Amino acid sequence: MKFLRRFLKQFDISNNSKVTFDNPRPDQQKLFIPLGQLTxxxxxxxxxxxPFKPSIAYKQNIFKSAEMDxxxxxxxxxxxxxxxxxIFLPKSQNNEIELFAKRNTIKTVQRPPIWSWLLxxxxxxxxxxxxxxxxxxxxxEYGLSVDQISLLRAEVESQMLQYNFDTMLWEWVSFDTSDVLRxxxxxxxxxxxxSFYKRVMKVALLTKQTD
Incomplete structure (x- = not known):
């Protein structure tokens, strides 16, 4: 069954892959919310x-390049x-985002996929x-103990299973920080x-522990 689901996803037959998050079906709207419109x-x-009310981006919609760390x-x-x-941005505009970063000499990083590992x-x-x-x-390596990992996974388990299986998303490659917030x-x-939003961000921004 998992092989069949993966085969179908290659051709987007299920129409439930992450690329559809910007245009969710009515029954997915509570979970598969878009990340906003970017210009x-x-x-x-x-x-x-x-979509996330605790975020500064919910209250403020203009961000100058100089503001970005x-x-x-x-x-x-x-x-x-x-x-x-x-602040999460639409993947569909990745090339524009890269050009924007280079044009404004914003520091570029590649964050560790901490929430991907947790999920x-x-x-x-x-x-x-x-x-x-x-x-x-x-x-x-990022300072999370076995007990902390177990508690985080237990907190999100039921919702993540609903997110992936009740909706027939059947994601098998990876989840990310925006997925757990959704x-x-x-x-x-x-x-x-x-409170949860702040904890998610704290985990997402952990840095590797040094001896």
């Missing part, structure tokens, strides 16, 4: 209808950092003991989601 100018960008246009989705927050058990693929050991090693947004009340 890039010479030295600033504009984000409209950003760094930008990662290689991630899925691309994102830029302002202080302790990541791997919820993919539509086999999760082996070897996979688990390797992920634990990766996450421990999945958990319908579950929490405003204050709860604000």
């Amino acid at each position: 890039l100018f010479d030295d600033f960008l504009k984000i409209e209808n950003y 760094d930008i990662d246009f290689r991630s899925y989705p691309p994102n830029f950092r302002i202080e302790n927050e990541l 791997e058990p919820f993919l539509d693929t086999e999760y082996t003991q070897g996979t688990d050991q390797k992920l634990m090693e990766n996450l421990s 999945a958990m947004r319908p579950k929490y009340k405003k204050n709860e989601f604000e």
Whole structure:
């Protein structure tokens, strides 16, 4: 069954892959929300209808290049950092984002996929003991203990399973930080989601521990 699902996804027959997030079906709207509309100018960008209320991008839609601490246009989705927050941008405009970053000499980075590692058990693929050991090693390098990892996964498990399987997304490659925010947004009340949002960002921005 997993092979069949992967085969279908290659041809987008299921119409549920990540590329459809900007145009979700009615039954997916609570989970598969778009990341807003992005317009890039010479030295600033504009984000409209950003979905995450705790974000600065929900309250402010103009961002000058000088405000950005760094930008990662290689991630899925691309994102830029302002202080302790990541702002996510549409993957479909990746080339424009890269040109914007280079034109304005914004510091470019490639962030470690910390939330991808945390969310791997919820993919539509086999999760082996070897996979688990390797992920634990990766996450421990960024200061996360076994107990912390277990607690984070337990908190998001039911929503991530719904996100992937109840919607027939059947994602088997990877999830990312924006996926867990999408999945958990319908579950929490405003204050709860604000707290969760801050914790998600703190984890996403962890740096490798040094001896």
